[in-house]
Amino acid sequence: MSTTLRFGPELRRLRVEAGLTLTEFSVALNYDKGHLSKVERGERSASPELARRCDAFLGADGELQRLVTRPDRDSEPSAVDSPAGPSRWLVGRRAVLSAGTGVLVDLGLKLGGQAVSSSSADAPLLAPYRMQFDQLRKLGQSTAPAILLPLLETQTRMIAGLASDARSASRAPALLLASRFAEFTGWMAQEAGDSDAALGWTGEAAELARAGGDPYLGSYALVRRALVTLYGGDATGTVSLARRAQGSELPPRIRGLAAQREAQGHALAGNEVECLRSLDRARELLAAADAHDGAEPVIGTSHVSDPAAMSTGWCLYDLGRPKAAAEVLDRECRRLPAQALRTRARYGFRRSLAHAASGEVEHACAIAGDLLGVMPAVPSATVNSDVRRLARELSRFRSSHAVRDLQPALARVLAPTHG
Numbered sequence: 029m030s031t032t033l034r035f036g037p038e039l040r041r042l043r044v045e046a047g048l049t050l051t052e053f054s055v056a057l058n059y060d061k062g063h064l065s066k067v068e069r070g071e072r073s074a075s076p077e078l079a080r081r082c083d084a085f086l087g088a089d090g091e092l093q094r095l096v097t098r099p100d101r102d103s104e105p106s107a108v109d110s111p112a113g114p115s116r117w118l119v120g121r122r123a124v125l126s127a128g129t130g131v132l133v134d135l136g137l138k139l140g141g142q143a144v145s146s147s148s149a150d151a152p153l154l155a156p157y158r159m160q161f162d163q164l165r166k167l168g169q170s171t172a173p174a175i176l177l178p179l180l181e182t183q184t185r186m187i188a189g190l191a192s193d194a195r196s197a198s199r200a201p202a203l204l205l206a207s208r209f210a211e212f213t214g215w216m217a218q219e220a221g222d223s224d225a226a227l228g229w230t231g232e233a234a235e236l237a238r239a240g241g242d243p244y245l246g247s248y249a250l251v252r253r254a255l256v257t258l259y260g261g262d263a264t265g266t267v268s269l270a271r272r273a274q275g276s277e278l279p280p281r282i283r284g285l286a287a288q289r290e291a292q293g294h295a296l297a298g299n300e301v302e303c304l305r306s307l308d309r310a311r312e313l314l315a316a317a318d319a320h321d322g323a324e325p326v327i328g329t330s331h332v333s334d335p336a337a338m339s340t341g342w343c344l345y346d347l348g349r350p351k352a353a354a355e356v357l358d359r360e361c362r363r364l365p366a367q368a369l370r371t372r373a374r375y376g377f378r379r380s381l382a383h384a385a386s387g388e389v390e391h392a393c394a395i396a397g398d399l400l401g402v403m404p405a406v407p408s409a410t411v412n413s414d415v416r417r418l419a420r421e422l423s424r425f426r427s428s429h430a431v432r433d434l435q436p437a438l439a440r441v442l443a444p445t446h447g
Contacts, residue, residue: 035079035095036070042086043068057081058387060424077421081385083298084348090298093348154201157187161208161325169331169370172407173216180216184209184229188236203240207233208325214252219370221409223256230256247273248282248327254289258296259410266293284313285328288339295343303343311336331368332375334360342378350385357382370406373399377414384421392422393430400437415441 043053050068054061059078066072074082074096083092160183168176184206191202214229234249254269270290274283291306314336332338341356357379364372376399384392396418403411419438422431 033070035074035092036068038095039074039082039086039092040068042082042088042092046086053085056085058385075420077385077417080298080346080348081350082348084300090300093298154198154205157183157205158325161205161212165212165325165330166367168212168216169368170405172405173220174407177213177216177220180209180213184213184232191240200240203236204242204245207236207240207242207245210236211248211252218256218259219408219410223260226256227253244278244282245327247275247278248285251282251286251289251328254286254293258289258292259413261296263293263297266290266296279317280313281317281327284310284317285335287313288336291339291343292346295346298347300347303347307336307340307343310339329371331365331371332360333363338375341382342375345378345382345385350382354379354382354386354388369402370408370411373402373406373408373411374414377411377418381414381418381421384418384425389422389425389428390430392418393428393434397434397437400434400441403441412442 043050048056050061050065054064057064057078059081063072067074067078074092076093076096079093079096082088083090086092164176164180164183187202187206187209191199191206194202210229210233214226214233217223217229218226230249230252233252234246237243237245237249250269250273254266254273257265257269267290270286270293273286274290278286287306287310291303291310294300294303294306329335337356338360341353341360344350344353344356357375361372361375361379364375366372376395380392380395380399383389383395403415415438419442422428422434422438425431
């Protein structure tokens with residue numbers, strides 16, 4: 029029996045066991061009664077969003093969601109598990125490896141996630157690039173990724189090249205900074221919709237970090253790779269990668285961000301117990317980490333003051349609890365800096381989606397309307413995934429004036445993704 033035919037009878041069985049009439053159930057879920065009736069009879073297929081909501085409301089422990097989602101495909105080793113990704117993204121493998129040779133011996137580097145100190149003679153060389161990195165991260169909040177990518181790629185190669193030609197004592201700091209440039213380049217590539225490039229540059233970041241003497245920064249590449257698999261809909265791959273970045277020897281900041289990513293993977297799979305457990309672990313680790321150490325650029329987001337709290341709101345929506353998600357996201361989005369347009373769009377559309385799923389259609393449209401105006405300035409393939417979900421959610425409320433008024437702006441944002 030197909031999953032569509034199995035889903036309907038199972039949904040009806042669970043609803044009847046809960047003592048709910050179809051009318052009561054439709055009101056609770058903010059779904060049309062006729063649509064739910066057709067789903068129960070197997071005449072209409074259930075969307076993943078509907079399955080998540082039914083699952084959460086009826087306490088089905090992910091069973092309904094599993095009936096409408098395909099099993100995760102095995103992650104391809106070449107894309108996820110290879111140390112550096114596709115060779116076309118390398119900044120110069122031989123130069124990087126030669127630059128890293130002897131660094132540990134010559135410098136006696138102090139590991140444990142601590143920054144590598146450069147001598148006063150090195151500071152003039154690296155200080156301008158470090159300042160440029162901070163500025164580019166800020167610029168990434170208000171600039172299209174396609175504009176930044178050529179500069180980021182060039183600067184990553186340039187700094188790695190400087191490392192290969194530098195005195196031994198100067199190499200490690202340069203390689204570590206090049207690693208941060210490579211990691212940010214990967215993120216902008218993902219925002220531009222190029223997952224292969226994102227994985228390639230993320231792998232390059234890991235190799236540069238290892239050559240620079242920091243094995244821990246390289247582990248953050250696993251967290252970044254897990255984000256690529258998350259947006260690809262691969263819950264199992266996301267959890268697997270995130271768990272590999274939670275070794276006890278790693279710094280709390282990296283482990284906390286990895287636990288947060290694991291929680292998102294569990295939420296995508298509908299596993300509420302493991303999701304909440306991972307969020308608790310992330311909250312503890314991130315609280316213990318000194319995320320404001322000025323010696324290094326902050327790993328991970330620098331605009332979200334409480335990443336674990338924001339991720340909780342994100343996960344609650346994927347777990348089929350939109351009202352709870354909206355409450356958390358309302359609070360956390362108010363704390364975002366006004367100039368962080370990309371971050372505000374990312375979490376703002378998830379917030380709008382949560383309100384729409386809760387039946388608060390006019391409020392959801394008001395939130396989305398403000399955000400759609402900034403999307404041309406900060407186009408994002410990842411944010412567009414939630415914009416598409418929002419469009420589908422709002423399509424259930426076509427009679428709403430607010431929805432009809434928003435449709436042209438939604439179409440303008442989504443149209444380039446189909447070109």
